[in-house]
Amino acid sequence: MDDDVFDGNSPQICINRTAYNAKTLDETYPPTPALSIPQQVKSLLKSHCRFDGACIGRFFLARFPIFKWIYSYRLRRYLLGDILSGTTVSMLHLPQGMAYALLALQHPVYGLYTSFLFSFIYPIFGTSRHASLGTFAVVALLTSNAIREIATVATISNSCSMNNFTNISRNSTLAFTPDVLERIAIASTLTFLIGCIFLIFGVLRLGFISNLLSRPFTRAYVAGAGVHVFVAQIDTLFGITICDVIPTIFKVPYQLYFIAEQIVMLRITWLSIVISIISIIVLYIVKFLDDFLQKKKFPFPIPVQLVLIVIFTIASYFAKFEANFGVEIVGYIPRGVPSFMLPNPSYFLPLLDNAIIITVVSYSTGISMIQVLADKHDYKVDANQELFANGMCNFISSFFFSIPGSVSFSRSLIQNGSGGKTQLASIFAGFIILLCLVAIAPLFESLPTPVLASTVVVALHGLYLHVLDLPFYWKISKYDLFIWIVTFLSTVIINVEIGLACGLVVSLIVFVVRTILVSPVLLGNLASSELYVNVKEFEDVTVKSSVKIIRHSSPLYFANASKLKNFIMEQLPNNPSAEVDLGCGPALYRGVQHLRNRKNNKHIQLEQINSFKNSESTTANITTPTTPQDNMFVNKFCVILDCSCIPFIDSVGGTTLCDINSCLTKKDYLFYLTGASRGLREDLIRASGQKWENILECIFPSIQDALSALKQPTKHPLVRITLNPCLIQHALVKHGARESSV
Known part of the structure; x- marks a missing residue:
């Protein structure tokens, strides 16, 4: 193993917590109650319109700054x-x-x-x-x-x-x-x-x-x-x-x-x-x-x-x-x-x-x-x-x-x-x-x-x-x-x-135009890390065939909502859009689909073998839910939409997300949202109405939380990003520190 991978001088990350969705997160950490519009107006007026001596004095000095700079004027200096x-x-x-x-x-x-x-x-x-x-x-x-x-x-x-x-x-x-x-x-x-x-x-x-x-x-x-x-x-x-x-x-x-x-x-x-x-x-x-x-x-x-x-x-x-x-x-x-x-x-x-x-x-x-x-x-x-x-x-x-x-x-x-x-x-x-x-x-x-x-x-x-x-x-x-x-x-x-x-x-x-031209991107796991990056920008990334993680980096509104929906539909398994666009007939389409399935199955087998080898190797220095064994996941295809870069959505954007969820649910697929701000989540809840009943269970604070939800049901799922104990001991011995149990 290369000693530079765990250099004692480099900062390390170790996270071990319970996995949350939007519902359990609110139960564990109750958010501050949102104020209604009348309450916001009342609070604003109260903070700016207090008719006491200090408030009137601040208002007077703010409107007439001459009294402020004349009071602090220095004759000899200025x-x-x-x-x-x-x-x-x-x-x-x-x-x-x-x-x-x-x-x-x-x-x-x-x-x-x-x-x-x-x-x-x-x-x-x-x-x-x-x-x-x-x-x-x-x-x-x-x-x-x-x-x-x-x-x-x-x-x-x-x-x-x-x-x-x-x-x-x-x-x-x-x-x-x-x-x-x-x-x-x-x-x-x-x-x-x-x-x-x-x-x-x-x-x-x-x-x-x-x-x-x-x-x-x-x-x-x-x-x-x-x-x-x-x-x-x-x-x-x-x-x-x-x-x-x-x-x-x-x-x-x-x-x-x-x-x-x-x-x-x-x-x-x-x-x-x-x-x-x-x-x-x-x-x-x-x-x-x-x-x-x-x-x-x-x-x-x-x-x-x-x-x-x-x-x-x-x-x-x-x-x-x-x-x-x-x-x-x-x-x-x-x-x-x-x-x-x-x-x-x-x-x-x-x-x-x-x-x-x-x-x-x-x-x-x-x-x-x-x-x-x-x-x-x-x-x-x-x-x-x-x-x-x-x-x-x-x-x-x-x-x-x-x-x-x-x-x-x-x-x-x-x-x-x-x-x-x-x-x-x-x-x-x-x-x-x-x-x-x-x-x-x-x-x-x-x-x-x-x-x-x-x-x-x-x-x-x-x-x-x-x-x-x-x-x-x-x-x-x-x-x-x-x-x-x-x-x-x-x-x-x-x-x-x-x-x-x-x-x-x-x-x-x-x-x-710039918001319309921003295209959704497919994310992959960067090797030996919990980071998810654009697959087109890095070579050493892992993309699960059963999990598609997508990031949309612009407001989701009427001008680009359909573009996001089309991109997600293209990521679904057995998607015939490419063959239909080429004018393939039914027989040719079935042949192409058969070859694709064989290629996907072979790819999955290779992933399982590589994952097994990596688990026995001492070079596997990070264990995260982003690279779990296939058998640890629910046998369902899942689309995860990273909303951390979406500042707002309008009614069309919210309806589009609900339509995507309905479409995936009919195919027995899962649709999760991650990184949504509280305002974005509330707008989506209002836009969904009765179309997305379990919406809070499908929204997660991070991609790791969403991936943890794909594991076999456990009473308390965890999000783990931990270092190999043997490697920690090795680092402590290398630097002359006293060994301790981890």
Whole structure:
């Protein structure tokens, strides 16, 4: 015998217990009584709605996390980092706020209002220490699509040019033209609806909805939306005007066609192109430089966006870019904070579907970034509270001339990399934005809009890199690759809303197809062990001719229940399905069946001889019920279904199992289930009704228990997995231990 088989340093398993079925197991170990639905609701309300001081205090701190992090704030450790981080992030808020407002078909000042309000509101309700909320490119793009659907034709036509922003009376801070006011009214109403939907989701505790959107889907969708954002900036980069009403379906192809037409006809502004090229080159050079400096642990990024804005604003002011060269500029920017306004109820119903889409996209993309930052710094974020925080940001800001906002990828990474420690960094950023609105914002009236468009293009650099996911998904999962490609192409070619729907539908179809394609497998006993494995994955396995053990590794429901039934029927002895499929006649079928029986009988005899030899050999180191003598079993064919990998069954799956049992019972065969969870067992009992009277006696906690039930009836059947006593003594002597009886 090989001494390595029983190496004293290797752990050994020895199990000796009574065999159970579901009935005897419940009698021996009574389960906890299952609560009815009313009892579950009562218990839930009791655990969450105790109106005592401690419960109310926990609820208050959960809804207003600012009191929690302010109480634990450490001035010496956190204050300097938060001040520097807030100042740095504010340098990004200013150009991105104006640029994303233009993307949303709004005046740039409304983007600053959004960044200002979100920076103050989120720290009160949010749980992330590094998230920077405000304007976001993808949300701004979806907002522009909603405005195009609702606004009048005159408004859309006028939105093609920024020159209308300059035709404004300066007697009032918000005395904009009617089309400007109409678009901000639509955007503010949309923001109000998004806030309400967020709050409803938070009350219902639907934070788990982000888990329903797979990573390939979200990354492909955001990348596709990034293409829309990029194409939407081309006309501003080239200084051309597209006044045709572009359809919402196949928007990108139409836009590219109109832009190409304008370029071919040389209806472009050469100075705008020069400004765009210079801005993009400088932004990319500094971006790569920032990446290099961050690797060298340099804490602060270079505020190149703000520097470009200042330089080109001064140049535009003195050279009169708009009057002399036709370059579009920002135009009049009112001084001060936004005034109060109410949402327009007439827009509620038309904007509802867009509000739901933006809410789902905003939360799913934002929570992923928040979770990444939280994992990096080892703290927890509350997904349900984040719904509430996003809802309050959008809800409150909707009353002050704001557009929908979300978590910004670039600003959040900058806030994290520049030394931010807590939510106080966002508050410092908000104070700087407020200072700009009160005193500095009018100085940017001469800012050329191509600079802002260049800022958007470069800021979306990370979204463009999502295309590099394709090689990864090709290696890991072709299903994820298919989801990525379909979502991306449908988003880019058709539309962002339809792309979202296509991605969700394809993800659902892929999930269903994968559960359908999972086939049941036949299990065999791995030599010298109690383990049962797929016979196709191992060579040295034993399969009893009288016992077929089958494993089903997916939910058992209407889509795959018949597949399991057919597979079990194929394992039955004297199954004529193969010969019938080949078109065999009765005589030929009987001949084939006779040869098969002779082969099976010969195989059984060889198994008996080998089993007898193994029982006399000292190398038989494990005795389990998985390799018993044939004469120890009841002379009946048995099918054992391992249910340990079945998470749930529906009514069709339960009925199918009952039909399989009825079919096998008519043939005088046995049908056992093993490893079924309690919920699965209760669902099956309800589905069986009177069709399976002795169902509890046919359900076993493990395969070994089911095999023990096949032995000749004994008063107390046992499940044994024991070591050979002689080998144990041999191991003890080998290691110098004192021999003892076993």
